[in-house]
Amino acid sequence: MITWKNLDTLESYKALCATEKINLVEAMSGEAGAERVKTYTVPMGAGMDFNFASRPVDDKILSVLADFAKEQQLPEKFAALYNGEIINTGEKRRVLHHMCRGQLGDAVVADGVDKREFYLGEQARIAEFVNKVHNGEITNAKGEKFTTVCQIGIGGSDLGPRAIYLALENWAKVNNTLKMKAAFISNVDPDDAAGVLSTLDLSRSIFVLVSKSGTTLETLTNESFVKDALAKAGLDASRHMVAVTSETSPLAKSSDYLAAFFMDDYIGGRFSSSSGVGGCVLSLAFGPEVFADFLKGAAEADEIAKSADLLQNPAMLDALIGVYERNVLGYPTTAVLPYSQALSRFPAHLQQLDMESNGKSVNRFGEPVNYVTGPVIFGEPGTNGQHSFYQLLHQGTDIIPLQFVGFRKSQMDTDIVIQDSTSQQKLAANVAAQIVAFACGKQDDNLNKNFKGGRPSSIIIGEKLTPAAVGALLAHFENKVMFQGFSWNVNSFDQEGVQLGKVLAKKVLAHETDGALKVYSDLLGI
């Protein structure tokens, strides 16, 4: 029997607040520090490890966090989710994105359809279509092969798929599996579409229109923008466009598209990268096999996230240490810092995933909560960030917990030795150095050169950023966000906070405004 409880009603949360805080500088120094790095690590799928040695916990705090996981029934709540209960209470929907990549529990039949079969079926339909594009069965009107795929979508239909494409573009190049270049149009700013289109050969481009509802303003506007450009180029838009949408959307049966692929209301936008939302564009870009490998990595991380043993469950562990940092230690922000240029837009995806899921002030029953929930998430790849905002992270007045990601090998395997080390070694050396610099600091009598340390971080370490590794990374953070939502007792799967702006924007466009809104509209020339 699952009970949904607010954070501050839990006995284990009270115990957590009462635990003695650790001195991270001491804990991470000397042989004890070395021992922590060796033991505070747990496999997270696809050959990667989640190492939490530099997070501000010790065995005592971990034991209280394990009590917390049990009292808040985190494993049971995850099981309820993947077994198909209505976890998204706000919108009264199931939450089934895990089924796009594996069968974690019971079969879920909804509206007479086995949902796992439905998602697999759509993947198979996408793969079949993609293979026809790649082998030249589906071409442009002149019989020429398509060379570029351009996704039209915004938010969850853009950030995840774009981040994953960039994560694997160079990997695919060197593995001879970059079938088509990908581009992305998202913003309603006309310069976004016009700028992207100016770089494409329209006659050889296929556009993937992604909108679950089929009513997203930005996406429909950009679809028209693209159709207009295709028409001006003398091309038949319906031969250049596919739709990814729900079966009930106005796009589903339209003859405007070469094909339509489906997801449903049980796949939230920010959790949709492993559905057709990511699957169509990524399969076109890299081939269905690469996308399947990506799903395998995600499925592996999902399986690990089922463990009821906190110390064997990196997503739950990451989530609960994050709750401790946020609610007990009072840190309002978290930075995501991948030491991999290929992950340059991964922090932007996590920013949506985390902030849109858990940036809530009411619990799942719509009652106000008396504690802070989701933090601000931001980040850039290292070593770039070191030459940018790390100054504040090291010596600023606030403490910002950090989430590093690092790999032993580069993707492209093109490297040079300068001063006895490769660039990849320099990259890896820098992330190792930063973790210790943040944790341990360094005393200096000149306080301007003094580093207090005590700044917590974890690191995910992998061999190489492969499709499976990207899948596991994605699933790790999806599951982390889910466990944090359960911990705070919020509904991580709706987003009512985006509605008011939409309503007011419509009023502005209809010139139905007064007061401040009218003056702002005038100043902006509307």
Added chain:
Amino acid sequence: MITWKNLDTLESYKALCATEKINLVEAMSGEAGAERVKTYTVPMGAGMDFNFASRPVDDKILSVLADFAKEQQLPEKFAALYNGEIINTGEKRRVLHHMCRGQLGDAVVADGVDKREFYLGEQARIAEFVNKVHNGEITNAKGEKFTTVCQIGIGGSDLGPRAIYLALENWAKVNNTLKMKAAFISNVDPDDAAGVLSTLDLSRSIFVLVSKSGTTLETLTNESFVKDALAKAGLDASRHMVAVTSETSPLAKSSDYLAAFFMDDYIGGRFSSSSGVGGCVLSLAFGPEVFADFLKGAAEADEIAKSADLLQNPAMLDALIGVYERNVLGYPTTAVLPYSQALSRFPAHLQQLDMESNGKSVNRFGEPVNYVTGPVIFGEPGTNGQHSFYQLLHQGTDIIPLQFVGFRKSQMDTDIVIQDSTSQQKLAANVAAQIVAFACGKQDDNLNKNFKGGRPSSIIIGEKLTPAAVGALLAHFENKVMFQGFSWNVNSFDQEGVQLGKVLAKKVLAHETDGALKVYSDLLGI
């Protein structure tokens, strides 16, 4: 006579803490709200306006902030800076980036050189070189024109120039002044250089190596990486590379470069976009005239920032309202939200500018301060952010002040009418709607759909994102950061917090580690 004082010693700061806070929902509602939007606005150069109607201030608070500006001698400190005093106390340097774009006060002669003439002279040398590249006097070995410029630099040698290039790339396309495409290599990750090089025609590319000291690890490594690639392509690297550095650097007199252009120690990296650091790559990309227009916009904003009248000085006003939000209201984070896809990397530049300048815990004399200093800065372009992290901004448990930027016209002037409005109108309508949604909120009995409002923002409004507008935007934020540094009495122009990581990374590469650092290094395969 200037006196440098800590924030918490100021009478006006104590008065500020004691002022009554405003109710933003009330203040922005009805006719009073409309009146605020009309009156709380001030020109900021290049035809743009800084509108602060939705920031949490009223006439009383503004009057105390004016007292604060006077007591903390902000105009006098800015004058001391541009007149050449040693404002960067940590490194004992002058701070002269304003001189790259104008003569704000006295001539500054250092080491026998008139610095304004020096910077102007380098601009002229760059323009002369660039014109020769554009007109084909300087070519590759085969006599073919260069078509692409690739900047090699990191931090301040990357973020600002890259953000400005992206801001003007599409504008230049439609104004027939995109002379050369630009690319950027920054990260020591070998996949960054290898990935970028795989997209370039090396034989037609010119590389701009940017390092003031001539010793930046990442940049020198990437230079070798590029030279290696050029050699493998049978090209003479010295015919494909220029340096931007200081006259005393090892790069200055090397025969490895077609030319070397100079800045000096009085131009900090994150303030160097208007020096040769930005000037060389941007002039090659767009032509020297476009870069000159950019400088004119910056100079205009600088002139406005000299005003001792707070209400006529948008940079000072933005700075002091920010201090009020940070220190009195306790908000730890600020988001920068440009409603312009062209400004997609502008928030990343501001992130460095702000966090590296003011993320400090000691004052300019090296004494610890007892108050918080620089906030975390993050942001993405709108409307994209609306479909990502705005959920937390609207309904999360923390309040995040917002800095919007919006324009009446698009850059490329390619647009379509859908549902009676253009995309540009939809874009502008959305930013107007968001400001009011954040400020006023909307009550709903269903608390999950309730918007409390009271979330402050300002907006910079311009006609179009032109070179001058980009210059004024850049200078506005540079000057804002400077005024905040003066307010907190920190040295905004050094960055000692980046040193420890460098030292430890060297130890890792030399295998001179023990304890936790050794284990992390082992795990990362170094």
